[in-house]
Ligand SMILES: Cc1ncc(C[n+]2csc(CCOP(=O)(O)OP(=O)(O)O)c2C)c(N)n1
Ligand SMILES: CC(=O)[C@@H](O)[C@H](O)COP(=O)(O)O
């Protein structure tokens with residue numbers, strides 16, 4: 122059977138190893154072809170092709186549940202669950218999502234995108250199953266990186282406490298996170314990977330006798346004692362950490378050997394209580410470039426399959442915001458040994474990999490552990506360091522209590538750089554950086570800011586690090602504005618001070634961060650429509666520059682706010698509340714992301730669909746405040 126003929130994963134049942142291996146080749150071919158064409162996650166999925174086929178041969182996906190952690194590695198899952206023909210639309214507007222999505226397929230039993238959630242979700246399904254007296258299997262497939270996330274350990278702690286709750290955890294151990302894995306658990310797993318698969322020896326004893334009819338598949342007592350003694354002898358070396366936590370540990374087994382995995386999963390399904398099968402895989406398996414550069418091929422934009430190289434861009438691009446951040450932080454760290462950079466397993470994405478190379482002593486990667494990163498930084502700040510924590514806007518959501526409880530309330534001098542703030546594009550709703558403006562507004566003692574360009578980012582960094590309290594700076598994904606940059610000697614900003622970029626009498630545009638450049642473009646288009654707009658670069662969400670904004674608002678009487686963030690509780694809401702507090706009753710058009718999820722698409726497509734392009738914003742402003750408005754409402758109704 123060819124992969125393209127597969128419409129249901131249960132069609133995998135009964136296929137021979139040779140047929141499954143042929144299908145594995147077809148999956149790899151499709152996976153490579155689509156990701157090379159339109160970009161996406163490459164290495165993770167290539168590493169779990171055989172694992173997916175073997176696991177699904179032992180499950181009935183009309184009844185059993187499988188929860189993939191993160192889901193970035195689940196392209197093989199998508200290909201064997203009816204999405205082969207649409208797979209070429211991966212991560213494109215209206216196409217197949219890059220992560221699992223319950224609304225996309227009945228076989229996507231739980232959505233994700235953020236790491237370390239799978240065991241909790243699968244355990245929840247298992248507990249619900251038992252309450253209903255049903256008997257479907259619940260499986261979590263989690264990577265060695267995601268296993269370092271606190272939630273995963275919380276779930277293991279709970280599951281290990283439930284000896285009668287059947288749950289299978291498949292640990293996909295490829296000895297990689299996005300970068301090299303971090304932590305004692307990763308080190309231990311690596312030691313286990315290198316050990317002999319003890320359990321499997323005893324498993325093969327079962328295999329040897331289970332066909333003997335008079336045993337009815339049961340191990341004779343003496344063999345059971347042999348297996349137990351082997352476990353007692355060997356498990357302390359191999360699976361102790363999981364066995365001590367109440368799991369039956371099996372492995373490590375070869376994650377590219379389909380028959381071995383099928384046998385092991387079948388044995389695991391027969392076990393009572395929680396079982397962890399440790400599968401050793403290779404990230405990027407089957408594509409030499411991805412195997413050789415497992416960091417670089419974690420995710421890729423379109424590339425040439427033959428050479429493994431990205432296609433050269435048509436015109437030179439300015440450095441990314443992340444790169445400017447990383448390079449600037451190196452200079453700051455060189456001048457001030459108190460300053461350290463902290464990442465939660467996102468060194469390459471945040472630009473902190475540059476700091477790691479230049480000043481490894483002032484760099485920390487804590488693994489996928491955002492909560493720990495924030496509170497560790499708080500502890501560092503108590504002892505006189507000036508930590509700079511670089512975490513994507515969306516991933517920092519996971520450490521909200523730490524921001525309030527450990528940093529804000531204690532007013533500790535920690536700088537947060539929220540990368541990927543705003544619309545990120547192909548990663549879709551789980552990764553959009555659309556909530557940080559809203560979620561940071563209420564955190565006590567925080568100074569919250571957003572630069573209009575990379576030069577202002579550099580100034581905000583020195584401002585934050587010098588400030589004796591917590592600061593947060595949001596920066597977007599991708600290239601900067603391409604403005605000239607200084608190498609050092611950046612002039613700090615006055616906290617709470619915005620800037621008037623251009624004046625005008627017809628409408629006041631107050632723009633925040635990455636919306637400042639589009640605001641200036643919008644003002645130019647409004648000029649062509651006969652509306653002269655004043656444009657303010659707010660710079661600060663907290664504290665808002667009232668001394669600048671209020672007089673302009675009173676004088677002009679018509680205000681537009683612009684933010685690349687959620688409107689509920691966002692920057693525009695802060696401006697409206699300020700007007701209200703000062704009894705300034707004037708109309709405000711808030712432009713930003715409405716209260717909705719932004720699906721996967723290119724950032725440009727998403728902005729178009731949200732009417733956030735300069736042309737669309739000019740039309741919206743003209744429609745609201747154009748000649749019609751002037752005829753019906755007198756100017757500023759300042760009280
Ligand atoms: C909470 C959270 N932090 C960070 C990330 C970014 N991220 C995506 S995949 C990944 C590495 C996952 O490693 P692993 O679980 O071992 O999967 P592999 O890529 O090796 O298959 C990270 C850090 C995330 N998705 N969620
Ligand atoms: C799966 C995951 O969460 C990361 O790989 C994420 O997709 C990286 O995003 P960027 O590509 O914006 O760095």
Ligand SMILES: [Mg+2]
Nearest residue numbers: 264265266297
């Ligand atoms: Mg891994």
